[in-house]
Amino acid sequence: MVTETEYSNSAIAAGKSLQLLAYIYTSMATFWAYEYICSLQQEWTFLHRSRWTKVKVLYILTRYVPFLLLITNLYTCFVPDDNPSKCRTWVNIGSGFSIILGICSQSFFILRTCALWNNNRIVVVSMLLVSIAFVVTSISISFAASATAPFATSHIPGIAGCYQVMSNIQLFIPFLLYFALALGLMALTLIRAIKSWRTTNGRLYVVLLKHNISYYACGLLFSVTNIVTSLLLHYAYHAMLHDLQFIVLAILATSMHRHLWQMDLHTHVSDANVRFLLSEFSTPDRMAEYLVPWGEV
Structure with missing residues (x-):
């Protein structure tokens, strides 16, 4: 058993943080595998x-990129490696998968928001510009911080993995941007719902709104949590929930998409409410491109 006389308090705290990170990644992988099997x-x-x-391609990416992210994280946590450069490489690979996953899962609801607004030109252009700015800024901050900050490993035998020694200000900014976007x-979803609630009461429309609000609420909660942990915690603790946010949001995005697809599969387009609902999402010429693909993709 490791005692404080053998290692410094700082080394013991860092080792415990890496152990906790390994437990979290293992739990995430177990949860993801269980949800996938079910x-x-x-x-x-x-x-x-x-x-x-x-x-549908977007769905496949959102659904299966987490496998790559979890494999990368588990390898980083359980394969002993004292080489900081190699550790930096694996962390950057994991960060790349996280960014891809965040973009894909968020894209579902950006498209849905644009559809709710009947593909209003101002809304579409605004969403496009904001999303591009969000992606570019997040990638720049994440990889710039990784390139300049040193990595540290635990010297305690039996504890693998590494953590990034960096300024907390660099860690929370991407989640602050994600919070603002969500x-x-x-x-936009609530404004559209208030404006059209009395005239559009179709079941598909209601489910779409509930999906959006539930997803955004979960994203906001995780973003606030990650901002707090990034600012207040140290060692590997500050990043222990970063990937969990993207994993959970990916599960929500794909399961909600399948649910909407199943609903649309059993909905008869001849129904008057559905016809009115479809017209709310798009003009007649583009109806099949936006709402119907949510059921057919």
């Missing part, structure tokens, strides 16, 4: 029966 039948039905579109999308 939804395997729905997954196969969706992939087999839905037609190929851009949104808050803006939620505001």
Whole structure:
């Protein structure tokens, strides 16, 4: 057993933080595998029966990139490596997967928000510009911080993994941007819901709004949590929930998409409420491109 006389308090605290990080990543992988197995039948039905579109490709990326992210994280946590340069490489790979996952899962709801606004030109252009600025800024901050900050490993035997020694200010900015983006999308969804609630009461419309609000609320909660941990905690503790946010949001985005697809699959377009609902999302000429693909992709 390691005692304080053998190692400094700082070394023991760093080792404990790496152990906790390994437990969290293991729990994340277990949870992801369990959720995937439980939804395997729905997954196969969706992939087999839905037609190929851009949104289906987006779904596949959102669904399967977490496997790569979890494999990278587990390797970093459990394979002993005292080389800081190699550790930096693996952390950058994991950060790349996290960014891809965050972009893909958020893209679902950016598209839905634009559809709710009937593809209003101002809303679409604004969402596009804000999203590009968000992605570029997040990537720049994440990789710039990784390139300049040193990495440290534990010298205690039996504890693998490494953590990034960096200024806390660099860690919380991407999550602050994510918080602002999610808050803006939620505001647009609520404004649209208030404006059209009396005239549009279709079940598909209601489910779409509930999905959006639930997703944004979860994203806001995780973002606040990660901002707080990034500012207040040290060692590996400050990053212990970073990837958990993207994993959970990916699960929500894909499961909500399958749910909407199943609803649309059993909805008859001849229904008057559905016809009115479809018209709320798009003009008649573009109806099939936006709402119907949410059921067909």
